[in-house]
Amino acid sequence: MTIQRAHEEILKLILAAEGGAEQIEAAIREVGPERTAHILADELVNRADLHEIPGQDAAPVDIQLALAFDGATVGHVIRAGKSAEHEAGRAEEPHATIEADLAELLRAVLGPWRAPEAQVLRIVWHDLENTERLGGTMHVFPVVKRLVRGTTGRHEDLGELSLRQGSDKWGLHFYTPHYERHFGPLRDRPLKILELGIGGYGNPASGGGSLRMWKRFFPRAVIYGVDVFDKAPLREQRIHTIEGDLSDEGFLQSLGRDLGPFDIVIDDASHGNSDLIAAFKSLFPYVRPGGLFAAEDLQTSYWPGYGGSSRELSSPATSMGFLKTLLDGLNHEEREHPEGHEPSQTDLTLTGAHFYPSLAVFEKGVNAEGASASWIPRQKMSYEEMSAVDWGEGLTADHADEDGGQ
Numbered sequence: 001m002t003i004q005r006a007h008e009e010i011l012k013l014i015l016a017a018e019g020g021a022e023q024i025e026a027a028i029r030e031v032g033p034e035r036t037a038h039i040l041a042d043e044l045v046n047r048a049d050l051h052e053i054p055g056q057d058a059a060p061v062d063i064q065l066a067l068a069f070d071g072a073t074v075g076h077v078i079r080a081g082k083s084a085e086h087e088a089g090r091a092e093e094p095h096a097t098i099e100a101d102l103a104e105l106l107r108a109v110l111g112p113w114r115a116p117e118a119q120v121l122r123i124v125w126h127d128l129e130n131t132e133r134l135g136g137t138m139h140v141f142p143v144v145k146r147l148v149r150g151t152t153g154r155h156e157d158l159g160e161l162s163l164r165q166g167s168d169k170w171g172l173h174f175y176t177p178h179y180e181r182h183f184g185p186l187r188d189r190p191l192k193i194l195e196l197g198i199g200g201y202g203n204p205a206s207g208g209g210s211l212r213m214w215k216r217f218f219p220r221a222v223i224y225g226v227d228v229f230d231k232a233p234l235r236e237q238r239i240h241t242i243e244g245d246l247s248d249e250g251f252l253q254s255l256g257r258d259l260g261p262f263d264i265v266i267d268d269a270s271h272g273n274s275d276l277i278a279a280f281k282s283l284f285p286y287v288r289p290g291g292l293f294a295a296e297d298l299q300t301s302y303w304p305g306y307g308g309s310s311r312e313l314s315s316p317a318t319s320m321g322f323l324k325t326l327l328d329g330l331n332h333e334e335r336e337h338p339e340g341h342e343p344s345q346t347d348l349t350l351t352g353a354h355f356y357p358s359l360a361v362f363e364k365g366v367n368a369e370g371a372s373a374s375w376i377p378r379q380k381m382s383y384e385e386m387s388a389v390d391w392g393e394g395l396t397a398d399h400a401d402e403d404g405g406q
């Protein structure tokens, strides 16, 4: 199955998961109950971090999923051993069975998060009385508990996820608290996220820490990662990698055209000043209203080796110099332009800019609040002059109300 088709399937399920029963059932029928079970099992295994359980690799344990749909039961087995694998079917002697309604499980795993401890399933332990078998497989309890945890609405801390998934966004840099602030409100939405720079450079199987971090932080998002090296071995359900050189203008343009629009774009690639500027110019137009563009490692704006400068701080050829030019665009409607001025597309759609050490986050929207009325004096007035102005009936009536109609 192509990655594109796999993403279409999971997107269908993600969108259906916040709809009504009919919509959910129709999506399951379209994707197929077995394929839906596979997708959900993959999410549960991903969220469970089974490799962290002490002794989990001593003996594999088989967890049977028994998922009711359309009067039948879909079987899927998760085998947790040295690594966790799963496939359609029935285990001969499962250590535990998780019974659930397939549609309810879909809602719990891919829908907007439920209450933190909501239960949508029943667990059957098969070896409670069989002490001999249970003895060597006691880790079945934490395995099942962690799988079940993936159906609840527990929110994980982004800094912790960064550490665990191997990204440098916390620890080397300290970006995650800022990302929590800006990305947190979007967390439970169906999103399309693009990150430039996957990590690990020429080693195809190395890197991908931040892609895995975003996947966990945004349980309903599809994540696209771009790198100049082939990173195909890092692909997972909801993570797609694309190979290409971001300093190639044509490739940069094709990203937005072929994959956009995006809810979030993060630039963590070469950190060359001209590359960041080109990425912003090409991809900010493909950020959806309400979405965000984040630029990382802006310290290189001051490093000549990256095309930056510590002397010419306002040069628009440096990252920070260029980003600073955007700030006046926030107030483009208020600027006085004797010789006329056409606002740029960025002026018209940049609605917020936030700067932190080495990081900036830009908000996209419609920047058209309207300029201050022409009769408002552009000359600063003294308090005496202000007091002499007749501010009109409307204002005095409002104040009268506040004063209890006095």
Ligand SMILES: C[S@@+](CC[C@H](N)C(=O)[O-])C[C@H]1O[C@@H](n2cnc3c(N)ncnc32)[C@H](O)[C@@H]1O
Binding pocket: 166, 167, 168, 169, 195, 196, 197, 198, 199, 200, 201, 202, 207, 208, 209, 210, 211, 226, 227, 228, 229, 244, 245, 246, 247, 268, 269, 270, 275
């Ligand atoms: C700092 S790492 C990304 C780290 C990752 N985002 C994380 O937080 O785990 C930068 C990556 O950008 C890639 N890169 C550098 N120059 C590039 C270019 N011109 N086009 C695409 N990728 C590039 C490198 O191969 C490297 O893997």
